[in-house]
Amino acid sequence: MTKWSAADLPDMSGRTVVVTGASGGIGLITARELARVGAKVVLAVRTVRRGRTAAGLIPGRTEVRELDVSDLGSVRRFAAEWTGGIDVLINNAGIMDVPLTRTADGFESQMATNYLGPFALTNLLLPHITDRVVSVSSQLHRMGSPQLEDLNGQNRPYKAMDAYNDSKLNLVLFSTELQRRLTASGSPVRSVVAHPGIAATNLAGHSAAGKVTSALRFLFNDAEHGALPSLFAATQDIPGNSYVGPGGFGSLKGHPRIRRPATAGLDTATAARLWTLTARLTGTG
Template sequence: MSERITTPFGRESTAAEVVAGIDLTGRRAIVTGGASGIGVETARALAGAGAEVTLAVRDTAAGQRVADDIGGDVRVARLDLADRASVAAFVAGWDGPLHLLVNNAGVMAAPETRTPEGWELQFATNHLGHFALTRGLHRYLAAEGARVVQVSSSAHLMSGVVFDDIHYERRPYDPWTAYGQSKTANVLFAVEAAKRWAADGITANALMPGGIATNLQRHVSQEDLDRLRAQAKDRAGEEYRWKTPEQGAATSVLLATSPLLEGVGGRYFEDCNEALPAAPGIATSGVAEHALDPEAATRLWDVSERHLGR
């Protein structure tokens, strides 16, 4: 077993603190979902360190407002992860180096919705869209020995990938297990990408940003949020505490930029450190065995390729 990676940073650290002293001049980054929530603060920290940052967003007007607010070399491009043509168009429009890809966008606990292909929306958006995007950009990532950052969630503890019924065609739909399944897929993608692309110098890691009140919860009622928070206890048995967006972006920025992560791949982090194994009764921290299972990671990759017809 590889030694667990720890850093000087923790739960309270902000994205700006994590990237302080790191020069990203000449580096090019993409942040999906960069127009809201922790995506904004991720982009702000990367741009503040000198990177050229592209906000890959559905709402380009909102993206432009964020770009104007951040300043620096921040660009905006349209990307709808649930639309295969949109992903293909984004990939076709990219040219030149790519050093950092932060797969941050997501949908949480959505009511049952299907894409034109019949795919469950959360799996299609959170996993398949990012899978298609990252594979489509592979040659640019490989040319630079890039880092891929997968924003997952402690919700991965709720469900592994149910390969026999990924799209809830034979079981009752549940918005939370569907979300959890998609977040497990985010981790498994990092595990497999790190293995398959090691020879290209590409690393991929996943993370739990923490609980942050953002537009991600637009499908979640206040009653549900209060219930989940009441149920959630950390390892010390204390009530779960929300993070600010600046704190929530810290682990993403750490994985994208820290020298401590050079050459490290296929792991899952939270609070700016590699996560411990999940513990019974703890719903908000730790990493489940099913999310790091190499056989499941390979199977998911194969299934995802079949979904996309290649």
């Protein structure tokens, strides 16, 4: 099996890529590697100061713009201020296993950051997107439930990892329905999903899951390898609705290849219902 790596990235000169959550971790590596091969990379970040520091580490063309994907007001401002085309949108920003908090819009923070915000951002930017949308999910979507009767988690006890798993399953379902809609409209734009396997980043460094990852680091991807599925999904000629992850056992680590998401993530009826509910909740789509 060919071991695809960042050395295999094509020339991206003349192309514009937006990467959310690009001030650190996998997002920063993704932005760095795309800029290295010629793309103009827009780092869409919650804290501009951190974004500028990150951009200073990246050789190539970069721009830093403020975006808090958990805040619909911020998402709307970002989209309204955008002019010109976007070749690739990478919905990378995410949080994991955090205490219960509500956003300014009243949304549970993990659902807002990992799913509702990316849903709204993608729909608002879609008229500008010419190539593809990459949604960064997680293998833990396999343990999620879409919770269609209580999408915002207001009527059940809060369990942080359950909320994370649910948000990542919803992101896969969103990608499935987005591709169906793109295909039905005759659009050439593709919607694909990437996941980093189990990557040793600071995403879950505060949690029990993060402590296990740290202790068993040799079994999992480092951040450089964790970024490869996003880079592969953003640049390779793959079909819409592809699910890209590490090629090793259990898709925990290794070089990227096309895998298969959970069957629940390909349920078109659930995906369509979820889209309708989310569009109503966010006022987009």
